[in-house]
Amino acid sequence: MAHxxxxxxxxxxxxxxxxxxxxxxxxxxxxxxxxxxxxxxSRPSSLRFKICCSAKKETVDKVCSIVKEQLALPDGTAxxxxxxxxxxxxxxxxxxxxxxxxxxxxxxxxxxxxAQDIATxxxxxxxxxxxxxxxxxxVV
Amino acid sequence: xxxxxxxxxxxxxxQRADGPAAVLAIGTANPANxxxxxxxxxFYFRATKSDHLTGLKEKFKRVCQKLGVQKRYLHHTEELLxxxxxxxxxxxxxxxxxxxxxxxxxxxxxxQACRKAIAEWGRPAADVTHxxxxxxxxxxxxxxxxxxxxxxxxxxxxxxxxxYLNGCSAGAAALRLARDLAENNRGxxxxxxxxxxxxxxxxxxxxxxxxxLVNQGLFGDGAGAVVVGADxxxxxxxxxxxxxxxxxxxxxxSEGVITxxxxxxxxxxxxSTRQVPVLIGDxxxxxxxxxxxxxxxxxxxxxxxxxxxxxxxxxxxxVDAVLKLKPEKLAASRRVLSEYGNMFGVTVxxxxxxxxxxMTNGEEEGAPAEWGVMVAFGPGLTVETMVLHRSGTPAExxxxxx
Numbered sequence: 172m173a174h175x176x177x178x179x180x181x182x183x184x185x186x187x188x189x190x191x192x193x194x195x196x197x198x199x200x201x202x203x204x205x206x207x208x209x210x211x212x213s214r215p216s217s218l219r220f221k222i223c224c225s226a227k228k229e230t231v232d233k234v235c236s237i238v239k240e241q242l243a244l245p246d247g248t249a250x251x252x253x254x255x256x257x258x259x260x261x262x263x264x265x266x267x268x269x270x271x272x273x274x275x276x277x278x279x280x281x282x283x284x285x286a287q288d289i290a291t292x293x294x295x296x297x298x299x300x301x302x303x304x305x306x307x308x309x310v311v
Numbered sequence: 312x313x314x315x316x317x318x319x320x321x322x323x324x325x326q327r328a329d330g331p332a333a334v335l336a337i338g339t340a341n342p343a344n345x346x347x348x349x350x351x352x353x354f355y356f357r358a359t360k361s362d363h364l365t366g367l368k369e370k371f372k373r374v375c376q377k378l379g380v381q382k383r384y385l386h387h388t389e390e391l392l393x394x395x396x397x398x399x400x401x402x403x404x405x406x407x408x409x410x411x412x413x414x415x416x417x418x419x420x421x422x423q424a425c426r427k428a429i430a431e432w433g434r435p436a437a438d439v440t441h442x443x444x445x446x447x448x449x450x451x452x453x454x455x456x457x458x459x460x461x462x463x464x465x466x467x468x469x470x471x472x473x474x475y476l477n478g479c480s481a482g483a484a485a486l487r488l489a490r491d492l493a494e495n496n497r498g499x500x501x502x503x504x505x506x507x508x509x510x511x512x513x514x515x516x517x518x519x520x521x522x523x524l525v526n527q528g529l530f531g532d533g534a535g536a537v538v539v540g541a542d543x544x545x546x547x548x549x550x551x552x553x554x555x556x557x558x559x560x561x562x563x564x565s566e567g568v569i570t571x572x573x574x575x576x577x578x579x580x581x582x583s584t585r586q587v588p589v590l591i592g593d594x595x596x597x598x599x600x601x602x603x604x605x606x607x608x609x610x611x612x613x614x615x616x617x618x619x620x621x622x623x624x625x626x627x628x629x630v631d632a633v634l635k636l637k638p639e640k641l642a643a644s645r646r647v648l649s650e651y652g653n654m655f656g657v658t659v660x661x662x663x664x665x666x667x668x669x670m671t672n673g674e675e676e677g678a679p680a681e682w683g684v685m686v687a688f689g690p691g692l693t694v695e696t697m698v699l700h701r702s703g704t705p706a707e708x709x710x711x712x713x
Contacts, residue, residue: 243586262625264377267370268521268584275519283369 226252226296234296237272241265252293269295279303325497328541332493333550333702335500336538337664338427340420341384341531341651342508348375348382348528355527358392359399359515367516367524374521375528379624379645383531383652386416386508399515404575409511413449418458421446421506424534425463428502432538433547436464439538441492441501445474445481445656448508450573459504478569479622480559480689481505482535482656483697487557489539490697499540505657506534511577525584529623531652535660550702551667552683557697558602562594565692584625590692592629599634599684602696608682613637616675616683616701618662621648626688639676643669659687670701 235250242259244250250259256266270286273279273295279302289295346354352372356362391412392398397405421444429436442465444456454473459465472488474481482505489501509530517523543550568587571580603610612634621627621644631641643665651661663685669675681704685697 243583243589262377262628264374264525264584264625267373267377271370271519271521280366282366283373286370286373 226293226300230300231292231296233276234273234292234299237276238269238292238295241269241272250292252291252296254292255290256292257290273299277303326495328494328497328499330542331553331555331700332490332501332539332541333543333554334537334552334663334699335540335543335548335550336428336432337551337660337667338424338429338431338536339661339664340423340427340534342386342420342533344385344388346383346385348378348380351375351383351528354389356516358389361516364516364518367518371516371524371528374524377624378525378529379621379627379648380529380531380652381649384533386412386420386532387510387513391510392513398510398513398577401514401576406573406575406577409513409577410449410451412510413508414451416508416510417446417448417506418455418462420508420532420534421455421459421504421536422462424506424536425459425502425504428536428538429463432500434500437466438500439463439465439469439502440496440499441470441472441489443472443474443485443488443492443501443503445477445485445503445505446507447476447478447481447571447655448506448511450475455504455506463502465502476571477656478571478689478691478693479620479653479655479658480687480691480693480695482659483620483685483687483695484559484689485656486537486539486554486659486685486697487559487695489537490554490557493539493541497542501539503537503539503660504534505536505655505660507655507657508532513577522581522584525582529653531654533651533654533657533661535654535657535664537660537663552663553700553702555698555700556602556606557695558598559693559695560598560601562590562692562694565590566690568692569690571690584623587622587688587692588625588629591626591688591694592633594694595630595633595686598686598694598696602684602698606698608698610682613640614678614680614682615640616666616670616680616699617641617644618659618666618683618685618699619644620659620687621645621662622653622658622688624648630686637677642676656687656689659685 231252239248239250242261242265244259261269266289270281274281277299279299285298289298352368352375356368395408397403397408442456442459444459446455454475456471456473460469474485477484485503485505489503492501493499509532512526512530514523568583568590571578613636617640619627619630619641627641627644643662647658647661647665681701683699685699687695
């Protein structure tokens with residue numbers, strides 16, 4: 172468990188943090204501690220979300236590349252995980268097209284409810300990795 | 312020699328009209344089959360036997376909701392599609408069958424619109440001196456123009472111009488030609504007819520192909536007709552709009568953003584839903600400045616009435632944003648897109664009809680505009696601009712004197 176969690180982290184800071192926790196406790200204790208912590212007091216949701224779900228850099232980069240192409244953005248336009256589709260000039264029709272492009276590129280299927288929650292590149296990348304973990308890749 | 316030359320000049324001058332060409336009448340028509348947009352996804356996936364593609368259908372529903380279209384009129388009913396299973400099989404040749412359908416359906420639809428325009432104009436069809444026809448729906452010889460001569464009872468000597476496969480700006484281009492013909496031929500009465508039946512575009516949905524979803528959800532069938540003539544013969548003829556100037560230009564480096572060609576399965580090609588609005592946004596103000604500056608019309612963009620081809624809501628949004636138009640300025644364009652979809656070149660005629668309806672009924676928001684502009688976009692990217700003047704307003708006298 173600890174090993175797979177560590178493997179899925181890309182940001183170095185997050186990895187160091189997890190490593191510190193692991194080095195001071197056994198894996199069983201780690202699990203117990205985390206659950207206790209959650210039940211006793213609320214951890215800031217953004218922090219918890221980030222630790223649990225942040226997508227790999229390569230996924231974010233690939234999403235950025237697809238978005239840039241589909242929105243026909245000029246070279247030199249800066250796109251990061253925090254970029255909002257609306258601020259890149261995408262209307263809701265463009266977002267449908269982007270989601271279809273991502274489905275094709277990552278060989279996944281995005282349901283409508285999830286698609287409508289996507290507002291940033293990071294949202295898209297996170298959802299993609301979640302879907303890739305949940306279901307085996309479609310075989311052509 | 313000088314004398315002979317002077318005579319030729321006099322002869323040529325006498326052949327030209329005195330005043331500007333004017334829109335004398337407008338007619339529109341649509342197929343009987345009306346398709347509400349919220350019912351179209353069910354129709355489309357059922358007719359194409361694609362109900363198993365549930366995820367794609369959900370996306371199509373969202374595409375349909377976002378296109379700015381509430382309903383359309385389509386010649387292709389479920390019965391027609393059932394009779395042509397080859398339309399759904401991309402590997403099966405279907406061009407001949409599609410062309411056979413539009414060969415009669417397009418002239419008939421065009422004739423319906425023409426009859427309305429001629430009736431409103433009030434003179435006999437035999438008084439039409441020139442005919443300009445534009446359609447993307449088909450490629451026949453003799454063309455739709457030839458068929459309209461007998462369908463409408465036009466005189467055999469009517470001078471015909473047929474424009475096939477000119478894209479969405481063809482309607483404005485046809486009006487530009489009509490204006491040139493009317494002003495260069497004294498007494499000319501030019502009938503413009505545009506008609507589209509999009510069965511040539513019909514295709515089944517394809518996983519991962521966003522373009523097909525847009526095409527199937529956006530385009531509609533319809534026909535528009537306009538009678539154009541200079542020096543109206545009062546009181547029988549009543550001008551609606553004077554056509555003060557007309558121009559066409561190509562936006563640089565844009566030849567790939569809208570393409571269309573005949574394939575064995577109907578139309579192939581591409582429309583870049585992202586690049587088209589951006590290019591239009593980048594260039595439209597220059598096109599408009601070029602059109603208005605020589606006329607000395609001191610009007611701001613919000614002082615005009617607007618007939619913008621509603622190719623998509625994204626295009627209208629871009630025009631709005633760049634020119635800082637008030638919401639009511641493109642209301643006629645948005646209403647036509649909502650009620651009929653994008654009917655290629657026909658659409659600007661519907662918008663013009665909607666504009667005069669609002670003017671006649673006193674439904675304009677804000678101060679009534681005396682001057683206006685028609686703008687249409689097509690393959691190239693080609694931009695057609697036409698400066699219009701509402702008839703019966705102060706500048707008319709000045710134009711007459713000029």
